[in-house]
Amino acid sequence: MREREHVLQLENITMQFGGVVAVNNLSLEVNKGEIVALIGPNGAGKTTAFNVITGVYQPTNGQALFHDKVYLRNHPQGKMKKGYKGENGLLYTSEYKLEGQKTKEEEKQRDHYVFSNHVLAPTPDHITKMGIARTFQNIRLWKSMTVFDNVIIAKHMRAKHNVFSSTFRISRKEEARMREETEALLREQGLWQHRDALATGLPYGLQRRLEIARALATEPKLLLLDEPAAGMNPQETLELADFIHEIRDKHHLTILLIEHHMDLVMNISDRIYVLDFGSLIAQGLPSEIQKNQHVIDAYLGVVEDE
Numbered sequence: 001m002r003e004r005e006h007v008l009q010l011e012n013i014t015m016q017f018g019g020v021v022a023v024n025n026l027s028l029e030v031n032k033g034e035i036v037a038l039i040g041p042n043g044a045g046k047t048t049a050f051n052v053i054t055g056v057y058q059p060t061n062g063q064a065l066f067h068d069k070v071y072l073r074n075h076p077q078g079k080m081k082k083g084y085k086g087e088n089g090l091l092y093t094s095e096y097k098l099e100g101q102k103t104k105e106e107e108k109q110r111d112h113y114v115f116s117n118h119v120l121a122p123t124p125d126h127i128t129k130m131g132i133a134r135t136f137q138n139i140r141l142w143k144s145m146t147v148f149d150n151v152i153i154a155k156h157m158r159a160k161h162n163v164f165s166s167t168f169r170i171s172r173k174e175e176a177r178m179r180e181e182t183e184a185l186l187r188e189q190g191l192w193q194h195r196d197a198l199a200t201g202l203p204y205g206l207q208r209r210l211e212i213a214r215a216l217a218t219e220p221k222l223l224l225l226d227e228p229a230a231g232m233n234p235q236e237t238l239e240l241a242d243f244i245h246e247i248r249d250k251h252h253l254t255i256l257l258i259e260h261h262m263d264l265v266m267n268i269s270d271r272i273y274v275l276d277f278g279s280l281i282a283q284g285l286p287s288e289i290q291k292n293q294h295v296i297d298a299y300l301g302v303v304e305d306e
């Protein structure tokens with residue numbers, strides 16, 4: 001069997017807001033080409049996990065790796081050092097000690113975690129350039145811009161220079177290339193005939209498509225979808241499954257998604273992680289998760305199709 005290629009790994013991620021532990025000691029991995037779902041009841045911490053992965057929030061503790069390279073890391077500091085309610089609060093500090101006799105494996109593990117209090121806090125912009133893109137639970141488009149501009153600006157964000165310098169200084173050739181790629185994306189998403197419309201003027205379903213086109217414009221390796229089926233009827237939800245497979249294959253993506261529509265989740269996911277009150281309560285294949293009594297009690301037993 002081929003070795004798994006890690007795209008994203010979260011290790012011991014805790015996100016605490018004041019006294020609220022929104023995500024508690026979360027570890028997970030997403031491998032190349034996989035479609036992985038993160039599910040759980042309202043308030044379980046799913047969106048917070050996405051916000052940590054994309055640099056919107058700096059986690060209180062833990063680290064994340066993209067293609068096996070640590071790109072964000074933190075440990076409880078300042079006031080939080082006392083008020084920390086999560087687990088493994090010393091793991092990423094030089095205060096971490098291994099008790100008792102150390103095996104080679106434990107030593108290796110320790111070296112992997114401890115970087116002498118070294119904190120890494122990349123900005124969302126940096127993370128987009130690295131190759132992680134997302135969509136939002138509540139669609140967030142640049143409302144006063146046209147459909148075309150929403151996508152081409154995202155392309156500029158992917159370019160090596162920043163939006164402002166690139167707007168004024170990129171070569172004509174590069175600009176032409178970006179326009180061509182934008183056209184291709186809009187055609188692919190069935191949005192080309194709407195290119196001059198304002199983003200907010202589009203019907204809801206097309207706004208979702210535009211959000212995905214804009215995410216794809218940044219040429220991601222990993223795409224995070226936050227409730228892509230929200231507001232869709234059963235027929236649209238069914239079509240969404242095919243659509244997600246299509247974009248995964250066409251754009252060579254790895255996908256992590258949050259979703260409450262269990263039919264969709266069970267249909268498209270290679271693996272599923274289940275959160276409840278910020279903590280991971282189960283992980284496995286869809287067939288395993290469906291049968292897991294803990295998950296049924298915490299979530300599946302009460303889930304309502306939207």
Ligand SMILES: Nc1ncnc2c1ncn2[C@@H]1O[C@H](COP(=O)(O)OP(=O)(O)OP(=O)(O)O)[C@@H](O)[C@H]1O
Pocket residue numbers: 017020021022040041042043044045046047048049137
């Ligand atoms: N910025 C914040 N400040 C304070 N508390 C927050 C913040 N963001 C999230 N929380 C809290 O963290 C917990 C997890 O919220 P989160 O939105 O991540 O859950 P979720 O699983 O995405 O829920 P849903 O399915 O309803 O979207 C909740 O208790 C929420 O109130």
